[in-house]
Amino acid sequence: MPDYSMLQQMKGAIFDLDGVIVDTAKYHYLAWRSLASELGFDFTEADNERLKGVSRMRSLDILLDIGGLEFTEDEKLAMADKKNGLYVDYISRLEESELLPGVREYLIRLRGCGIGIALGSASKNAQFILDKLNIAGMFDAVVDGNKVSRAKPDPEVFLTAARGLGLQPYECVVFEDAEAGVAAGKAAGMQVVGTGRPEALSGADIIVSGLHEL
Template identity: 80%
Template structure:
């Protein structure tokens, strides 16, 4: 595909929209919370939540509804949303892997490429276990390990360090604009997963890992 991909030493993957589509379950959980708060939350509204942390997502949701709450109340809401989400993803299995994921990760393994997950999700390890692919990752950097959400590069730089590699040796695989920006800010080559018109800052855009 490119010389960079042929010679990369580390591959860092986002989770939602790259490995598995759990975005639909996030949406259902956020929509349920919004309904309890008395306002509608649409799929178009949900686009703003992609690639950002749970608390920032809650702030965006509350902005959509024109509401504001104190920190304690917001923490309780975020926990409630997460409980709803975990109920949904508890049913996940390998059949929900996006096309080409297992084959591409296995191929990278055979070539000696180190593999990391770099996700805002605090449920990343649980999800990888449900999908039966946790053993393909050398390290998991998620919302439990980092403080700053994408587009801050912290998650990818942390993954890079945990792999023992420099940013120039790693390639980021991302489906969200904020994630692409984070990868570029980290000084890494970025493969966008999705639509080119939405991921203009990526170095390469493909529709999914099956293309690679």
């Protein structure tokens, strides 16, 4: 039986976005697949698993490695911008109904208990997505790829989020669905709730299928 006592003691909850709050991974995949197709190779869903929780430029490097291609930094920046344009086009049609099960209810419960709520995501479109989902007002701090320079598993994003909440790392719990994110949370000195597939979350303190379990 999982030990949920850490959730009763936490003062701050820091959530990853993709795969925890909303499933935008499918839109990332479609955008990366489109770019790969344009470059002349296939990009599979299995390949896409390697990009979970990884920054945009690092994701592009992995994609190009799969395709066996090399480009200059300027060319890669242009490709990353192109991919982001495709992705933004997909997520511009996001609706509240795409919130993952239990998300809104859990956020409301946390706010009712006076627990600080932050987002800690590699996404540079995080604020836009929160606005589309109509939950932006439920977050006390939003730390995304525009505010940090080091990607997970570096703990920068979560440490910055804790500071945004005015809390010490040990007072915060991270909610993550990716191995790199779990590692970042632990490196930050925080306890971690893994959401999703147990095989990718072995370092988490608790593993649940989704926030609806909480």
